[in-house]
Amino acid sequence: MTETDHGVGEAVAARIERRWAILSIVIVGLLVGMATFIGIHQATMPQGRVETSDPKTLHLSGEFVESNLGSTLEADGSVTVRAIGQQYSFTPQCIVVPAETPITLRATSADVVHGLLIEGTNINTMLVPGYVADLPIRFKAPGEHVMPCQEFCGIGHQGMWGKVKVVDKAAFTKLAAGRRRLTCVD
Ligand SMILES: [Cu+2]
Numbered sequence: 001m002t003e004t005d006h007g008v009g010e011a012v013a014a015r016i017e018r019r020w021a022i023l024s025i026v027i028v029g030l031l032v033g034m035a036t037f038i039g040i041h042q043a044t045m046p047q048g049r050v051e052t053s054d055p056k057t058l059h060l061s062g063e064f065v066e067s068n069l070g071s072t073l074e075a076d077g078s079v080t081v082r083a084i085g086q087q088y089s090f091t092p093q094c095i096v097v098p099a100e101t102p103i104t105l106r107a108t109s110a111d112v113v114h115g116l117l118i119e120g121t122n123i124n125t126m127l128v129p130g131y132v133a134d135l136p137i138r139f140k141a142p143g144e145h146v147m148p149c150q151e152f153c154g155i156g157h158q159g160m161w162g163k164v165k166v167v168d169k170a171a172f173t174k175l176a177a178g179r180r181r182l183t184c185v186d
Contacts (some may be wrong), residue, residue: 051132053108058084062131064108070181071097073173082181083107085114085127085149088156092183094163095147098172103137115151118164126151139166 058064064084070092071081079101084091086109097103105117109127117124118134125133151162165184167175176182 011027037110047134049134051134052130053132055108055110055129058108058110060133066091068181070183071095072174072181073176078102078104079172083109083116083162084110085116085153085160086110086153087162088149088160090116090147090149090160090162092162092185094165094184096167096172096175096182096184097137097139098164098169099139099142099166101138101167101172103139105135109131112153113151114149114153114160115146116162119146119148120127121145124126124150142166142168 017165053062053064056157059066064082069084071079074080079097081095081097081103082094083105083169084107105123107125107127108131109129111129113129114127115125116127121137121139123135123137125135127133144165145164145166147162149157153160165182172182
Protein backbone atom coordinates (compact mmCIF):
# COMPACT_ATOMS: atom_id res chain seq x y z
CA MET A 1 0.00 0.00 0.00
CA THR A 2 1.39 3.42 -0.94
CA GLU A 3 1.32 6.62 1.14
CA THR A 4 -1.52 8.01 -0.98
CA ASP A 5 -3.62 4.86 -0.63
CA HIS A 6 -3.23 5.16 3.12
CA GLY A 7 -4.36 8.78 3.05
CA VAL A 8 -7.41 7.94 0.93
CA GLY A 9 -8.37 5.10 3.27
CA GLU A 10 -8.22 7.42 6.26
CA ALA A 11 -10.36 10.01 4.54
CA VAL A 12 -12.98 7.38 3.67
CA ALA A 13 -13.02 6.07 7.27
CA ALA A 14 -13.37 9.60 8.64
CA ARG A 15 -16.27 10.31 6.27
CA ILE A 16 -18.12 7.12 7.23
CA GLU A 17 -17.57 7.77 10.92
CA ARG A 18 -18.87 11.30 10.59
CA ARG A 19 -21.93 9.98 8.74
CA TRP A 20 -22.74 7.49 11.53
CA ALA A 21 -22.13 10.12 14.22
CA ILE A 22 -24.62 12.44 12.51
CA LEU A 23 -27.12 9.59 12.10
CA SER A 24 -26.96 8.68 15.81
CA ILE A 25 -27.50 12.32 16.80
CA VAL A 26 -30.49 12.47 14.43
CA ILE A 27 -31.94 9.27 16.02
CA VAL A 28 -31.55 10.70 19.55
CA GLY A 29 -33.13 13.96 18.38
CA LEU A 30 -36.03 12.03 16.83
CA LEU A 31 -36.68 10.06 20.05
CA VAL A 32 -36.57 13.22 22.19
CA GLY A 33 -38.96 14.81 19.70
CA MET A 34 -41.35 11.82 19.93
CA ALA A 35 -41.30 11.88 23.74
CA THR A 36 -41.99 15.62 23.73
CA PHE A 37 -44.81 15.25 21.22
CA ILE A 38 -46.48 12.43 23.18
CA GLY A 39 -46.02 14.34 26.44
CA ILE A 40 -47.72 17.44 25.11
CA HIS A 41 -50.22 15.91 22.69
CA GLN A 42 -51.44 12.99 24.82
CA ALA A 43 -50.59 14.40 28.26
CA THR A 44 -48.37 11.40 28.98
CA MET A 45 -45.88 12.26 31.66
CA PRO A 46 -44.01 10.67 34.53
CA GLN A 47 -45.48 10.72 38.01
CA GLY A 48 -44.63 13.76 40.12
CA ARG A 49 -43.54 11.93 43.25
CA VAL A 50 -42.23 8.50 44.19
CA GLU A 51 -44.31 6.39 46.57
CA THR A 52 -43.18 3.04 47.84
CA SER A 53 -44.98 -0.09 49.02
CA ASP A 54 -43.73 -3.39 50.39
CA PRO A 55 -44.77 -6.32 48.14
CA LYS A 56 -44.12 -8.79 51.00
CA THR A 57 -46.74 -7.25 53.31
CA LEU A 58 -49.10 -5.86 50.64
CA HIS A 59 -51.82 -8.43 51.46
CA LEU A 60 -51.42 -8.12 55.24
CA SER A 61 -51.73 -4.44 56.03
CA GLY A 62 -51.91 -0.98 54.56
CA GLU A 63 -53.61 0.57 51.60
CA PHE A 64 -53.53 -2.46 49.29
CA VAL A 65 -55.10 -5.16 51.50
CA GLU A 66 -57.77 -7.05 49.57
CA SER A 67 -60.68 -5.46 51.45
CA ASN A 68 -59.47 -2.04 50.35
CA LEU A 69 -59.18 -2.78 46.60
CA GLY A 70 -61.71 -1.39 44.16
CA SER A 71 -63.39 2.01 43.76
CA THR A 72 -64.10 4.35 46.67
CA LEU A 73 -66.29 7.44 46.44
CA GLU A 74 -64.46 10.18 48.32
CA ALA A 75 -66.10 12.95 50.34
CA ASP A 76 -65.23 15.53 47.65
CA GLY A 77 -67.07 13.53 44.96
CA SER A 78 -63.95 12.17 43.31
CA VAL A 79 -63.22 8.46 43.08
CA THR A 80 -60.10 6.57 44.12
CA VAL A 81 -59.45 3.18 42.52
CA ARG A 82 -56.96 0.83 44.15
CA ALA A 83 -55.74 -2.24 42.30
CA ILE A 84 -52.88 -4.70 42.31
CA GLY A 85 -51.35 -6.79 39.58
CA GLN A 86 -49.99 -10.25 40.30
CA GLN A 87 -49.06 -13.27 38.19
CA TYR A 88 -51.46 -13.54 36.30
CA SER A 89 -54.39 -11.32 37.11
CA PHE A 90 -55.49 -7.94 38.33
CA THR A 91 -57.41 -7.48 41.57
CA PRO A 92 -60.11 -6.42 41.11
CA GLN A 93 -60.52 -8.16 37.78
CA CYS A 94 -63.23 -5.68 36.83
CA ILE A 95 -63.09 -2.03 37.89
CA VAL A 96 -66.25 0.04 37.96
CA VAL A 97 -66.03 3.84 37.77
CA PRO A 98 -68.36 6.75 37.00
CA ALA A 99 -68.16 8.88 33.83
CA GLU A 100 -67.43 12.63 34.02
CA THR A 101 -65.70 12.30 37.40
CA PRO A 102 -62.11 12.90 38.45
CA ILE A 103 -60.62 9.50 39.25
CA THR A 104 -57.29 8.64 40.84
CA LEU A 105 -55.93 5.21 40.00
CA ARG A 106 -53.50 3.81 42.54
CA ALA A 107 -51.91 0.49 41.70
CA THR A 108 -48.89 -1.64 42.45
CA SER A 109 -47.54 -5.14 41.92
CA ALA A 110 -47.41 -8.00 44.39
CA ASP A 111 -44.63 -9.89 42.61
CA VAL A 112 -42.91 -9.01 39.32
CA VAL A 113 -43.16 -6.04 36.95
CA HIS A 114 -46.55 -5.85 35.25
CA GLY A 115 -48.10 -3.27 32.99
CA LEU A 116 -51.50 -1.65 33.15
CA LEU A 117 -53.05 -0.22 30.03
CA ILE A 118 -56.63 0.98 29.65
CA GLU A 119 -57.64 0.75 26.02
CA GLY A 120 -58.94 3.98 24.50
CA THR A 121 -57.32 6.20 27.17
CA ASN A 122 -53.84 7.57 27.82
CA ILE A 123 -53.47 5.29 30.85
CA ASN A 124 -50.45 3.11 30.27
CA THR A 125 -48.15 2.47 33.21
CA MET A 126 -45.79 -0.09 34.61
CA LEU A 127 -46.64 -1.71 37.94
CA VAL A 128 -43.30 -2.13 39.62
CA PRO A 129 -43.11 -4.13 42.86
CA GLY A 130 -42.20 -1.76 45.68
CA TYR A 131 -43.66 1.32 44.00
CA VAL A 132 -47.14 2.80 43.74
CA ALA A 133 -48.36 4.08 40.37
CA ASP A 134 -50.68 7.05 40.89
CA LEU A 135 -52.53 8.34 37.83
CA PRO A 136 -55.41 10.74 37.20
CA ILE A 137 -58.14 9.54 34.83
CA ARG A 138 -61.41 10.93 33.60
CA PHE A 139 -63.87 9.09 31.36
CA LYS A 140 -66.13 11.15 29.11
CA ALA A 141 -68.86 8.56 28.62
CA PRO A 142 -70.08 5.22 29.95
CA GLY A 143 -68.67 2.14 28.24
CA GLU A 144 -66.31 -0.76 28.64
CA HIS A 145 -62.56 -0.76 28.21
CA VAL A 146 -60.24 -3.75 28.27
CA MET A 147 -57.24 -3.52 30.57
CA PRO A 148 -54.45 -5.88 29.51
CA CYS A 149 -51.10 -6.35 31.19
CA GLN A 150 -48.71 -4.86 28.62
CA GLU A 151 -45.44 -5.90 30.24
CA PHE A 152 -44.27 -9.48 29.75
CA CYS A 153 -44.52 -10.95 33.24
CA GLY A 154 -44.09 -14.69 32.76
CA ILE A 155 -45.61 -17.77 31.21
CA GLY A 156 -49.24 -16.74 31.83
CA HIS A 157 -48.79 -13.15 30.67
CA GLN A 158 -51.08 -13.38 27.67
CA GLY A 159 -53.97 -14.35 29.93
CA MET A 160 -53.61 -11.34 32.21
CA TRP A 161 -56.55 -9.12 31.35
CA GLY A 162 -58.83 -6.89 33.37
CA LYS A 163 -61.79 -4.73 32.48
CA VAL A 164 -62.91 -1.19 33.28
CA LYS A 165 -66.65 -0.58 33.28
CA VAL A 166 -67.57 3.09 33.10
CA VAL A 167 -71.12 3.74 34.28
CA ASP A 168 -73.31 6.79 34.42
CA LYS A 169 -72.42 9.12 37.33
CA ALA A 170 -75.87 8.82 38.94
CA ALA A 171 -75.80 5.03 38.62
CA PHE A 172 -72.41 4.92 40.32
CA THR A 173 -73.57 7.13 43.20
CA LYS A 174 -76.49 4.75 43.70
CA LEU A 175 -74.20 1.71 43.62
CA ALA A 176 -71.77 3.34 46.05
CA ALA A 177 -74.43 4.27 48.61
CA GLY A 178 -73.57 2.69 51.92
CA ARG A 179 -70.58 0.81 50.54
CA ARG A 180 -66.97 1.52 51.27
CA ARG A 181 -65.63 0.11 48.01
CA LEU A 182 -67.00 -1.17 44.75
CA THR A 183 -65.94 -3.55 41.99
CA CYS A 184 -67.90 -5.18 39.20
CA VAL A 185 -66.70 -8.61 40.29
CA ASP A 186 -68.95 -8.91 43.33
CU1 LIG B 1 -48.61 -9.18 34.09
